[in-house]
Amino acid sequence: MPQNPDHTAHWPAPTASGAVDATVHVPGSKSVTNRALVLAALASEPGWLRRPLRSRDTLLMAAALRAMGVGIEEGVGPDGTGEAWRVLPTDLRGPATVDVGNAGTVMRFLPPVATLADGPIRFDGDKRSYERPLHGVIDALRALGARIDDDGRGALPLTVQGGGALDGGPVEIDASSSSQFVSALLLSGPRFNQGVEVRHTGATLPSLPHIRMTVDMLRAAGAQVDTPEAGGERNVWRVTPGALLGRDLTIEPDLSNAQPFLAAALVTGGRVTVPDWPSRTTQPGDALREIFTAMGGSCELTDRGLTFTGSGKIHGIDVDLGDVGELTPGIAAVAALADSPSTLRGVAHLRLHETDRLAALTKEINELGGDVTETADGLHIRPRPLHGGTFHTYDDHRMATAGAIIGLAVKGVEIENVGTTAKTLPDFPEMWTGMLGN
Numbered sequence: 001m002p003q004n005p006d007h008t009a010h011w012p013a014p015t016a017s018g019a020v021d022a023t024v025h026v027p028g029s030k031s032v033t034n035r036a037l038v039l040a041a042l043a044s045e046p047g048w049l050r051r052p053l054r055s056r057d058t059l060l061m062a063a064a065l066r067a068m069g070v071g072i073e074e075g076v077g078p079d080g081t082g083e084a085w086r087v088l089p090t091d092l093r094g095p096a097t098v099d100v101g102n103a104g105t106v107m108r109f110l111p112p113v114a115t116l117a118d119g120p121i122r123f124d125g126d127k128r129s130y131e132r133p134l135h136g137v138i139d140a141l142r143a144l145g146a147r148i149d150d151d152g153r154g155a156l157p158l159t160v161q162g163g164g165a166l167d168g169g170p171v172e173i174d175a176s177s178s179s180q181f182v183s184a185l186l187l188s189g190p191r192f193n194q195g196v197e198v199r200h201t202g203a204t205l206p207s208l209p210h211i212r213m214t215v216d217m218l219r220a221a222g223a224q225v226d227t228p229e230a231g232g233e234r235n236v237w238r239v240t241p242g243a244l245l246g247r248d249l250t251i252e253p254d255l256s257n258a259q260p261f262l263a264a265a266l267v268t269g270g271r272v273t274v275p276d277w278p279s280r281t282t283q284p285g286d287a288l289r290e291i292f293t294a295m296g297g298s299c300e301l302t303d304r305g306l307t308f309t310g311s312g313k314i315h316g317i318d319v320d321l322g323d324v325g326e327l328t329p330g331i332a333a334v335a336a337l338a339d340s341p342s343t344l345r346g347v348a349h350l351r352l353h354e355t356d357r358l359a360a361l362t363k364e365i366n367e368l369g370g371d372v373t374e375t376a377d378g379l380h381i382r383p384r385p386l387h388g389g390t391f392h393t394y395d396d397h398r399m400a401t402a403g404a405i406i407g408l409a410v411k412g413v414e415i416e417n418v419g420t421t422a423k424t425l426p427d428f429p430e431m432w433t434g435m436l437g438n
């Protein structure tokens with residue numbers, strides 16, 4: 001079982017000696033890999049995932065599905081080339097224990113899957129997983145007919161008493177704290193007796209591209225999904241019951257994990273190419289093309305991938321990141337090095353991510369001499385000359401990569417527990433020094 005990495009080690013973030021000029025192959029998307037694993041496990045026939053991400057979050061997902069009986073064979077692809085996983089679905093069964101680590105996708109996507117298992121499925125995880133919102137999934141599953149034993153807080157740890165099937169049907173949830181509540185119910189929806197109709201009742205809904213990713217991938221697996229975009233009711237998604245197809249899917253590179261490398265081009269006035277950048281994608285990281293261009297670079301999408309070129313200047317930005325919240329730490333890091341202030345808005349829900357990201361960014365940038373204040377739903381960042389020091393990461397992979405971005409321009413930045421990047425990008429330190437030509 002993948003473990004939490006060493007919390008004490010400090011990593012001296014390398015300073016860039018000049019403009020970077022590198023091609024960086026970024027591993028597969030966490031969000032696509034974990035959706036693909038769930039859909040393949042629920043399918044009526046075997047499927048393939050090519051170029052899956054192998055990281056803490058995706059290995060936890062694979063281990064959890066295996067614990068419920070699913071076959072996941074790691075090896076080469078169907079044509080004998082490249083890394084691929086073969087997924088062999090089966091009737092799901094308990095008793096089983098699922099370690100969610102601190103993976104939002106595992107803790108939210110799997111309780112609905114567990115209702116389809118025959119037997120109890122126990123969910124537990126890192127300490128932080130007890131604090132991350134899960135009430136939307138728990139309450140909705142109970143309303144749809146599931147039996148769940150928890151301690152009454154609407155959070156982990158809990159046991160889903162799988163009955164081998166779930167009635168399903170219409171349900172209301174408030175997903176303002178996480179879009180993953182909606183994705184979770186939709187992903188298992190085709191396997192519920194009556195399918196599922198999810199109505200979001202909250203005032204705001206973060207991370208819409210991630211819900212689109214869920215819908216796109218369900219449709220590609222043969223599910224019928226009605227959405228608000230396709231002329232349906234606002235904030236209502238409907239999934240018809242039916243069998244899911246086994247797919248042969250190549251996972252796109254993780255565009256949110258491409259962020260620190262593109263940021264390096266921006267911060268050093270250099271150039272970074274990320275091969276295999278998809279021409280069409282639901283990944284929120286695609287928004288970096290526009291956001292980092294507005295902050296002072298330019299980009300070109302060709303057959304070779306995405307090439308991002310920094311101009312040598314970094315500008316502040318006023319931007320609503322509600323759709324692309326997971327990009328906030330990297331944007332905040334660049335903004336701290338800019339020539340004008342920034343306002344990042346629409347991301348109050350980041351307080352309940354891997355850590356309270358608004359508090360953590362404010363504290364860590366300010367301890368390096370910065371001037372960041374929290375607002376009700378984001379951050380004000382006024383750039384100031386920064387100095388070296390320890391950048392704490394709070395078990396948050398994106399805090400570690402944010403610190404590395406600042407370290408490019410500021411001497412003496414030490415990242416505490418850079419190993420936490422293993423959540424989604426295990427080779428980050430090697431990739432980073434490789435990009436810098438060290």
Ligand SMILES: O=C(O)C1=C[C@@H](OP(=O)(O)O)[C@@H](O)[C@H](O)C1
Pocket residue numbers: 030031032104105177178179180183206207210211325326349
């Ligand atoms: O569904 C997904 O794969 C994700 C949805 C988003 O979650 P929230 O809506 O909770 O922000 C995002 O931040 C997370 O990194 C991945």
Ligand SMILES: C=C(OP(=O)(O)O)C(=O)O
Pocket residue numbers: 102103104105326353354398424
């Ligand atoms: C919020 C994130 O992850 P999770 O899937 O654990 O919610 C993230 O990767 O930025």
